[in-house]
Amino acid sequence: MLLDWLTSEEWTAVRLSVLVASTAVAASLPVGLALAYLLARGRFYGKTLLDTLVHLPLILPPVVTGYLLLLSFGRKAPIGAFLADRFGIVFSFRWTGAALACAVMGFPFMVRAIRLSIEAVDRRLEAAALTLGARPAFVFVVVTLPLILPGILAGMILSFAKSMGEFGATITFVSNIPGETQTLPSAIYTFTQVPGGDMAAMRLTLISVAISMAALIGSELLARFVGRRVSS
């Protein structure tokens, strides 16, 4: 049994990683979709700057991203204090902070995939829908959204995969607390640092490989299925 094969500490890290990655993907999807739409279709001043900001976590050392998150979302930092006092949302040294770090690190991948699929949409189809009586909001829901679904799925998978492997920003922002912020990579790192931790590190590495492969194969199958449905 898988449950017996892992110690409870290892098992906690696996569960936490999946929770953190899922939360990161779910929370960043609406923002990512809106930004991708804005970047694909919008014409406004500062678009290049916004595009650069979105891509920044891709280029910055993850430690820098994590430190910047700490400076802005820490308990005493401006945004962090505001969110904690007003809404009771605390990020620092909590699993929610790990999810935030993962969301930020996966964001460029998500936005890029969705943006490319929006740019590929034949806008003449949207014009046709308008002449058939659908107002723009409906056109988005019944024409644009189904057509970009493969891109959205690809973006979610990429962001999930990035989140499962995220280490630098997470450990800098929310540290490495077992049961709270110790995700798979942090746990593996910890085990490699203690004498006799080799076997545990190896077991978690295998789990890591299995989850990543399952995500990739799943996304491939899903993309093929959806792609067949919407291809013209």
Place this chain on the structure above:
Amino acid sequence: MSRPEGLEVTLYHRQGDFTLDIAFRSDSRATALFGPSGSGKTTALNAIAGLLRPERGRIVFDGRIMLDTDGDVFVPPYRRRMGYVFQDGRLFPHLTVRQNLLFGRFFAGRRAARRDPAITLDRVVGLLGIEHILARRPVNLSGGERQRVAIGRALLSEPCMLLMDEPLAALDGARKAEILSVLERLRDVARVPILYVSHDVAEVSRIANNVIVLENGRTGDRWPG
């Protein structure tokens, strides 16, 4: 005051080097906009459908002002009820033929009381001869089938006018003749007037009662039907 019937169009629009500057009126059941390619026919049609906002112009249909740049009136395309049949069909690839046909029908739902009893899914499907392809997706249709579905989709949206942009251009001779007779039947059966854009004399003379000639972005002579 008598209500003016038919379509009244005045348009001025520049696009790069091209200038569209036209004015025409028609109250015929089937009007043709006739002219060589590049004469501005599609641009005019897009403006009438509301897909293009011209610099200056006025479009009135049956007394309803669709566009008046002087009075700052612009009725958006989704409220104009112009059934547009595009040259390239533009069927929704993620929907079946039946779903495509009913797309505009769904959004016309609120006007159900005013429905033309001659325009039902069954009748339109019968008129166009597409009973056997309702469950298919557009990717699996031939060019002729696609264009039939596009005509049906526009018709079923209960338009106040049908705009057709060279609907036969992408078809071979035999298919052309088939769809042409469908269009003739449509003109005679349905109550909805047709504005037909083409550069083909034979097509125009078969379909239209009234022809407006376009050349280099300007309206010229009118042929009496």
